Amino acid sequence: MRRKPHLRNHIAVLPCDGAGKEVVPEAIKVLSAAGAELEFQDYDVNADQYLRSGQPIPAAVWSDLQKADAILFGAVGDPRVDDAAYLAGVLLRLRFELDLYVNLRPAKLYDDRLSPLRREDRRKIDLLIVRENTEGLYVGMGGRFKKGTEQEVAVQEDLNTYLGVTRILDYAFQAAKGEVVMVDKANAMTYAGALWQQQWKAVAKKHPKIKTRHLYVDAAAMQLVRDPTQFEVIVTGNLFGDILSDLTAELIGGMGIAPSGNINPESKRGLFEPVHGTAPDIAGRGVVNPIGAILSASMMVRHLGHNEMANAIEGAVESAIRAGECTRDLGGSLSTHEVGDAVAKRLKD
Numbered sequence: 001m002r003r004k005p006h007l008r009n010h011i012a013v014l015p016c017d018g019a020g021k022e023v024v025p026e027a028i029k030v031l032s033a034a035g036a037e038l039e040f041q042d043y044d045v046n047a048d049q050y051l052r053s054g055q056p057i058p059a060a061v062w063s064d065l066q067k068a069d070a071i072l073f074g075a076v077g078d079p080r081v082d083d084a085a086y087l088a089g090v091l092l093r094l095r096f097e098l099d100l101y102v103n104l105r106p107a108k109l110y111d112d113r114l115s116p117l118r119r120e121d122r123r124k125i126d127l128l129i130v131r132e133n134t135e136g137l138y139v140g141m142g143g144r145f146k147k148g149t150e151q152e153v154a155v156q157e158d159l160n161t162y163l164g165v166t167r168i169l170d171y172a173f174q175a176a177k178g179e180v181v182m183v184d185k186a187n188a189m190t191y192a193g194a195l196w197q198q199q200w201k202a203v204a205k206k207h208p209k210i211k212t213r214h215l216y217v218d219a220a221a222m223q224l225v226r227d228p229t230q231f232e233v234i235v236t237g238n239l240f241g242d243i244l245s246d247l248t249a250e251l252i253g254g255m256g257i258a259p260s261g262n263i264n265p266e267s268k269r270g271l272f273e274p275v276h277g278t279a280p281d282i283a284g285r286g287v288v289n290p291i292g293a294i295l296s297a298s299m300m301v302r303h304l305g306h307n308e309m310a311n312a313i314e315g316a317v318e319s320a321i322r323a324g325e326c327t328r329d330l331g332g333s334l335s336t337h338e339v340g341d342a343v344a345k346r347l348k349d
Helices: 020-033 047-053 059-067 084-097 162-175 190-205 217-226 238-251 291-303 307-322 336-348
Strands: 009-016 038-042 070-075 102-108 126-132 142-145 153-156 179-184 211-216 233-236 259-263 270-274
Touching: 009 020, 009 059, 020 070, 020 291, 020 307, 020 336, 047 084, 070 084, 070 291, 102 238, 126 162, 126 238, 162 179, 162 190, 162 233, 179 190, 179 217, 179 238, 190 211, 211 217, 217 233, 217 238, 233 238, 259 291, 270 291, 291 307, 291 336, 307 336
Parallel strands: 009 038, 009 070, 070 270, 126 233, 179 211, 179 233
Antiparallel strands: 102 126, 102 259, 142 153, 259 270
């Protein structure tokens, strides 16, 4: 049924490249079917624009993005652009300069048939990875010495700050109801690990009602494969969060179904995106799975305070998946557009 209208928010829409151009319109279609009264503004941020101007994000667009209530993002990257500055100038700039220090990667299994695990309890997979999003190896500190020679030395710095580590741990405890598992590699990364361990213990003391557990990242990966239902909230750094969240995505049906949110809890800014990337091998053929983008849109409206709407969208997605109304990667036969229609129809009925 149609939902009660909500206050209007301004949403900046950046489909960007490849599969992003196909899935973002389906997410907007579903939001409209759910009764979302949102103001959508599309922006010309993509490889075509970059090849014309040399600017990943034009100055006028950047000014608007800073004012938006949220950003609905597709995917960035194009085979024509062999330049790391493009990716860094779009997605990493948005994450770093808007200080979207929390990356949220939920993993919920909507139907048994989607998981590669062969366990009776796999339907109970429902966990959240809270990934530090503005530090670690992704800041780009380092360099290459004697580049192109047999004596070349490459250095990549792993940046961890007291503020960055503390605030992501704080958020994880706020997100948890029962237990938080902190993941690091302190036995090998002794300096960064010592800071994480120190602040983990300090923050945990402020949340005595929440159970805590620590795992090294290799052990965490093994435990996720053995029994992902044991986890509620996992908190970790940028690199390990990137890797583990892709693993959890595969446990629930693959990258096509995985949503994500990049948020700043204090400023309330947020960027929401599917994690499947531009998928150049299948983009433009109408077979890309839009579920990741639709669930990212659900995360966006929840972030904006519309919990009932977010629940309705998630329920419609689950209903469509269980009915087999999905793309080929989930065992169905529908096109990208038809999956969007199937989810939207459930919200209109």
